[in-house]
Amino acid sequence: MIHESIQLYSDREEVSLVTYIQDSTRLVFGKEKKPAVIICPGGAYLYLSDREAEPVALAFSKMGYQAFILNYSVYGQVNEELEENPHSKFPAPMQDIARAMEIIHQNSEKWHINESKIGLIGFSAGGHNVASYGNMWRSEEVNQGTSLEVEKLRPAFSVLAYPVTNYWSLYQSYLPLEQLEEDKKKTAYAFAVASFGTTEADETILKKWSPALTVNEDTPATFIWTTREDEVVPASQTLEMMTALDQANIPYEGHVFSEGPHGLSLAQETTAVQSHQVNPEASTWLPMLRSWLNKI
Numbered sequence: 001m002i003h004e005s006i007q008l009y010s011d012r013e014e015v016s017l018v019t020y021i022q023d024s025t026r027l028v029f030g031k032e033k034k035p036a037v038i039i040c041p042g043g044a045y046l047y048l049s050d051r052e053a054e055p056v057a058l059a060f061s062k063m064g065y066q067a068f069i070l071n072y073s074v075y076g077q078v079n080e081e082l083e084e085n086p087h088s089k090f091p092a093p094m095q096d097i098a099r100a101m102e103i104i105h106q107n108s109e110k111w112h113i114n115e116s117k118i119g120l121i122g123f124s125a126g127g128h129n130v131a132s133y134g135n136m137w138r139s140e141e142v143n144q145g146t147s148l149e150v151e152k153l154r155p156a157f158s159v160l161a162y163p164v165t166n167y168w169s170l171y172q173s174y175l176p177l178e179q180l181e182e183d184k185k186k187t188a189y190a191f192a193v194a195s196f197g198t199t200e201a202d203e204t205i206l207k208k209w210s211p212a213l214t215v216n217e218d219t220p221a222t223f224i225w226t227t228r229e230d231e232v233v234p235a236s237q238t239l240e241m242m243t244a245l246d247q248a249n250i251p252y253e254g255h256v257f258s259e260g261p262h263g264l265s266l267a268q269e270t271t272a273v274q275s276h277q278v279n280p281e282a283s284t285w286l287p288m289l290r291s292w293l294n295k296i
Helices: 054-062 092-106 125-136 167-172 182-196 203-208 235-247 282-293
Strands: 005-009 012-020 034-040 066-071 113-123 158-161 222-227 252-257
Touching: 005 092, 012 054, 012 092, 034 054, 034 092, 034 125, 054 066, 054 113, 066 092, 092 113, 092 125, 113 125, 125 158, 125 222, 167 203, 167 235, 222 235, 222 282, 235 252, 252 282
Parallel strands: 034 066, 034 113, 113 158, 158 222, 222 252
Antiparallel strands: 005 012, 012 066
């Protein structure tokens, strides 16, 4: 396996593409090139979750994919001043996906990758990043930092795990922010500054970066799942995205499992740090996804 970390930008070593590439000797693969997937872990745009990174890459490798973990731009250490970080502010994390797509296309021969089968998977905030990119990959605002021809930036598919899809409706449940409990208020403020550069994002900004409100003909086929018990990102966020995909006639498959907290990842022992993160029912999302990918 070719396992290396590639910096996306020369001046920012924390933003990187980590490869999990199976050796492309023809004795193993023959002449057919392999599909690829870019993995965007969650972490509220404040950090990146290890539980939604390497175990997921290895799972996709077992499914025959060349896998890549994208350590996209996040806010980093939360400080009391909550100063704006231009690197984490939208659309910077989506621009990181475009740059990762460019790197993979540029190395597709060396890495034995089928350029028409490069997809994305994101968890929680990473799911928001993936969903937003899936709607906006054609826009100059997102792809301005790449030299790749635009059509090659289109993902073959998107997989969204318990994603944020509508900031406007989500924020309605938190407003007014000042009345939240202290811990929740601090988190909400940090998340807002990380994403929007301000704690006072208005309706226009919130709706602009809500993928459930921006689905269009460029949106790729999408697999989406969550749990009804998710108390961090309500299941309604997944249902809103499913409705938008359905109304736009975009191929999709969606699942809402009855039990399980936010952040299940694979919902198996390999990604669990607490017993309630092992959920046999929810863990079936991966074989369901595999079946769906074979059909699209």
